[in-house]
Amino acid sequence: MTRAEPAGSGLALAPGSRVGIIAGGGSLPVEVAEGLVRQGHSPFIILAEGEVDREADFAAYEQATLALEDIGFLLPLLKREGISHLVLAGEIKRRPRLAKIRPTLSLLTIIPSVAMALARGDDGLLKVLTRGLERRGITVVGAHEIVPDLAAGEGMLTKAGPKQSDWRDIEAGKVIGELDVGQAAIAVGGRVIALEGIEGTKGLLERTRELRGHGRLAGKTRGVLVKCAKPGQELRADLPSIGPQTVEAAHAAGLAGIAVEAGRSLILEGPATLARANALGLFIVGFPATEPTDGQ
Structure with a gap:
């Protein structure tokens, strides 16, 4: 009658690791943040502008707000905050408008890939984003890796x-x-x-x-x-x-x-x-x- 036992107690993070959460709508980013706290890690929250409906639940955490069209500033933000692992959690109701994306040096190298990904749909964009971040030293992990019993x-x-x-x-x-x-x-x-x-x-x-x-x-x-x-x-x-x-x-x-x-x-x-x-x-x-x- 219950869910299967989770495999392990969560992602094994090395000492000094810092986890960031790109938070969208719904309860998922809240549950991931709470799961990290239970494991002794205080997350850094990146609020997706206009998408988060439970901002009050993140009041206790360090945070920043990022518009979808400012995705090119994500990597500098992660580096500045010392983020080693990143979780994408929560509902994003709209895709960024390509014409309004503010380019940065790090983003210019993948703009063609982003354009093709937007044409393919949400999952194509997620793949480009995660692979681009990992090539630059950020480990992208799933919410279920942080909180296995989800x-x-x-x-x-x-x-x-x-x-x-x-x-x-x-x-x-x-x-x-x-x-x-x-x-x-x-x-x-x-x-x-x-x-x-x-x-x-x-x-x-x-x-x-x-x-x-x-x-x-x-x-x-x-x-x-x-x-x-x-x-x-x-x-x-x-x-x-x-x-x-x-x-x-x-x-x-x-x-x-x-x-x-x-x-x-x-x-x-x-x-x-x-x-x-x-x-x-x-x-x-x-x-x-x-x-x-x-x-x-």
Whole structure:
């Protein structure tokens, strides 16, 4: 009924290491910061301007604010603050506008790569950013490496479990893992009825709720939200995640439960998320990863 035991107690940081967190929206950057403090490391917080909705939770930490278009100033900031490791955590709702990016010497060398990455989408940009930083001596790590128990374990995570029809929906929804169109799908009656778009999981669930309300899913009961990483995804950033709000929205959409890719998905605010699912009678299950979990 619970998540699998995490492998280890967190990332083993050498003496003198300093971890920075690029913080976006949601609870993930807060949970990563708290995890670091539990391990005896006080993080340096880089607030993504206009994206953070829990700034008060970072009041106790050293911090700076950086606009997305000022990404070229990130490396000098990291070097100035002595940052050795960097975590990208939280939701970034928009991509930087290339025409408004302020160039620096360090950024000019990768501008062509950034332009191509913006055209490929968010994950392409994350790969360029992480590889560019690592070439310059900054180790980029995933939130799940800092706080291992954020990663979903395999098996039943709640009191309720899937019925046979739900397993058919889960298998149908897992097709999202073979595509490069998003991280979530909703399957009802053994077939996918909606894929995640630019609106994110919240919008996907709202769209499903409206379909039920308009009678487009008349006669079809239950259904499952399935979340998994995209093919070749940069696993150190933007892993699929669920939280208490996801559970509430899935329930409002009339779904029976949520299936997530074990080891490659995050459960935010874990105790609250599982407790809310139990209270509403929804299941949360972790299915085996379709790719090795140690890939970068």
